[in-house]
Amino acid sequence: MNSQRRLLLNLKQFSTNWCQKSNKSCLVLAHKERDYRRQRRSHFHSAGYPVAVFIASTAPFVLDDKSETKSATGEVDHIAGKFVNNLPTFKLNAVKSHNNVENGVWVVFGHGVYDVTDFVQNHPGGDVILLAAGGDIGPYWNVYSQHHTQQVYDMLEQYRIGNLDIEDYKTLQQKAETVQDAYTNDPKRHPALIVRQQKPFNAETPPVIAVQNQFTPQSLFFVRNHMPVPDIKESDYEFHVEMGTIMRERDQKGKGVESVSSKRLTLDDLKKNFKPKTVEAVIQCSGNRRDDFNKYKEVKGLTWALTAISNATWTGVLLRDVLLTSTGLSEEELKKKFKHVQFEGYDSSADGTSYGASIPLHKAISADCEVLLAWELNGEPLSRDHGFPLRVVVPGTVGARSVKWLKNIRLSTEESKSHWQQKDYKMFHSSVDWSNVDWSKSPSVQECPVQCALCTPSPNTSIKTDSDLELKGYAYSGGGNGIVRVDVSLDGGNSWNQAELLDSDQEAPKEFGWRLWTFTVESDTLKKLMSTSNCKELDIVVKATDSSHNVMPKDAKDVWNIRGIMNNSWHRIKLKLVD
Template sequence: MKMRSLVRTNFLSRWNSVISKGHVPVALSTSLQDRFRVWDNKALFLAGLGLSAIGMTMLDDNMTQLESAPIENKEESNEVEIKITPGEFKADLPTYTLAQVNAHISAKTDGIWVVYKNGVYDITKFIAAHPGGTKILLASGKSIEPFWQIYAAHNHGDVHKILEGLRVGNLDPVDVKALEEERVKKFGAGPYANEPMRHPAMKINSNQPFNAEPPPELLMETFITPNDLFFIRNHLPVPDIDINQHKIEISGIGFGQDGISLSVEDLKTTFKQREVITTIQCAGNRRAEMSQIKQVNGLSWDTTALSTAKWTGVYLSDILAFYGIVDEDEVGIKHCHLEGLDRDITGQAYGASIPIATALDKRKEVLIAYAMNDEPIPRDHGYPLRAIVPGTVGARNVKFLGRIILSDEEYQGFWQQKDYRGFPPNVDYSTQDFHRFAGASIQELPVQSAITEPRTGQTWPLEGSEEVDVMTVKGYAWSGGGRNILRVDVSLDNGQTWQEATLAPEATAQRYGRAWAWTPWTLDIDIPDDIDHLDVVVKAIDSSYNVQPDTINPIWNMRGVLNNAWHRIHVPIQKPLREKDDDEDE
């Protein structure tokens, strides 16, 4: 039930715009209009249109973000839910065989039909309004169930209602049974049935794929994050890999026709073992704040889509040097692809690429890691091998690493080409051909900091027993590219004056330009008399003297990534109970 409310905001607004646009048959549309809240948000309305234009490549991400919105619609919680079970047999409709459905694959002739359990649906008029774009066409004339199993956000009552609004018939029971047998054979109990256990303290932003961040108070208790509390950002189901069978393939420029393959044991016995302590941060960290300015598209991460671990493995630069590849200028390589073994239903793996200079530079310390905090890497974090690219966005720290390819072009997969790029603030889903403005792929991240304690909105009770009440403020700072944190400034007056926080010694001891791990910080603030709240602001400065921007608005982007504006919290101050109120007159 909790997930139902978690997914509501984004989901309803997206689909409500679909309905407003009139793409859904009238009979359905009317009942949904009554049922849905009316959202006064032009951006979201336009988002619905824009998404249908971008095509199939956007679906993965759009769908995962449906589970991302914060709990907002508490006023809806007492509404009566009208349950619809999609795909139930309906006696008043005609029956079609799968062969007949298979023939409906053209909008121009017979229309486009799909199957869901016992139901047959005509989606022809719906395609343009589908928030996931034209990827829906992959199911033309077929069952949509395998797709819904990957993109689990479809398993929601409101989607079910829209689907039933497109219903044209029943599928022949013989075909229903055959399809179900085929489905079970292919997917077992579903692609997400074999996910690992997760720590109950994690705040879940999406269940399928699983995305979760630790509570800030727990995260900042240690410099190295315990594996169980390390934030989890999965794009697809977690694969189940036999470490004894697993070989990493290395191919592309410099590796001849066939490339090579190395077992985990080969890595351990052939190359020098290296250790790197890095903080990995998701590009979407602090997206929730950005969406408060104007709605963005993506999982609603708060301030803890980052964690720190000690990784053990071998330098990628050592491996490449072993095979004679040292200087990118000599061999003409421009990019190093890193491809995982997690795949979507079309067989597309999660993959990314990094600039070849990053891969070859021993001072960048790119690791093929086989241990995380002295344990085999947990499945959620990339078992058995993970690419660790220190100082670089989490998305390039590819898990379940299966292939490394040296190339003269960037990785062509969705998450390198269409996502994890920096859109300009003037581009949103209403912009014609917005994907043209996607900007460069995100690699090194900018300087960042956030307050983790107290949380915004959390009341701070005054002791009232001391001369001056003190509030201990804690947080982290970090910068990409190994840039050390030089200073963390805290302000109580929106940046007019600043106090300098104390930085963790483990952090300040890091080498110049190779400060891959974060800088936890703390500051005791004297709470002024007679105030009922404190607004606390933090900003950090890195070793290139880059600073965080004052405000979010000028860095707003439609994907909600790269939010590194000053972090601000609002803390109500609770006065102590007084024995005698007339003390004030003394």
């Protein structure tokens, strides 16, 4: 019998003799089990095994041989939250006492009790779990429902320490049944959208539609939501512009106290008091083309393909004008007092935490950056999915900074403290993984890199050689850079041809929209490839160069990162040639 199995059996005997006697004994067992799991996780990391291996190899402690079920690979199989025989049982009051990092962070999921202290300190979702510390994580995961995947369930199970008392379990279940699904009031969506997640709703524009027009129709504009969609009446809508840390008051003891100056505004105020502005701009999720990373090495996040990106005209007012007028400060005074502009949306989690992000002040007040507070998309009022009644649009910057359903604008000396600014949407070197990531060591992403994709025809389409083949796609670069060239290869990158860029009304350094492109492969060329090279397949590669002569890296592995963001490697597809 190996040492690991002997340890499991010893723990089994310990639990059988003592677990029902006192929660104190159960706590000792839980700590022993936790220490064993830590040793196992450390072993797998040091040995260089992939995450998927150590998750599978640290299956829950189902110690009774008769209660084990085996997967096809022979590993112990288990469903997160399921009752597990021969584990300690904890009362909910015992779980509640472990509600911070100092005392240990325990949570409940289904029948399971989990010690996730290590997890919350090293994972981007740790902040969400802390909200549920000492209690049931279910209500939070029903809002952040991207956690309802087998990958996340498997990861959670490695932190299992016991079962919840059955009466406490029944009580929590009864409470859960009375809580309304936070997504029941979400708007209806166009059936053509390619849905990547239902709750919260996230979907891509069909690629064939994306390249039909310069401007993506609002109903088919890609959707990126982090939480339920707010339902706001325009007549009730207001937002605030706040200035922090520049006014000082005195308390009763004469001590200096920081305060915030706030100005309330409505949509009507913007329309009446400021000059309207229309800007063409792309919104692109930083996870666009994440799926290409997974082909090299798996990453966490929504499996976006190539159209988590759309282009439109946006109408509103310049953020610069609103800030200068609302604060009564000059541009130079703003620059001296503040470094960042923070945004907060009306979309919120189960505990009321709102989505938040920030951009540097210089971008917010630059006339060239054209940051908008927008109420129209392609000349139509914003739909609920896209931020009605008012949203931020930050041209040339990742979509995470263009906060929807705007609630607050805050001038500050610091970046937003929100989870999405501090522990998400950051890019790391490929050597960084979930065991050693330090979120403070990487800046929040802002501008998008140069990007290009082939949208039609679809991969693996059969192409007849008796007619011309037309390739269509988009190219885009952040920061206002224009696209100067798109290159197309039919042989995997060994030789290249130049595509035709469609006309654009924009010019760098204020080219915030995309450039659509086409490339025609004549029938004679296709026949020649088949006859002279015995070619049965086209290995098509596309890449772009922007006006600052930034280029795209050759392979996804060159820019791979644990969050799976900012993939701008050469886009590749294969097409089948038939007579």
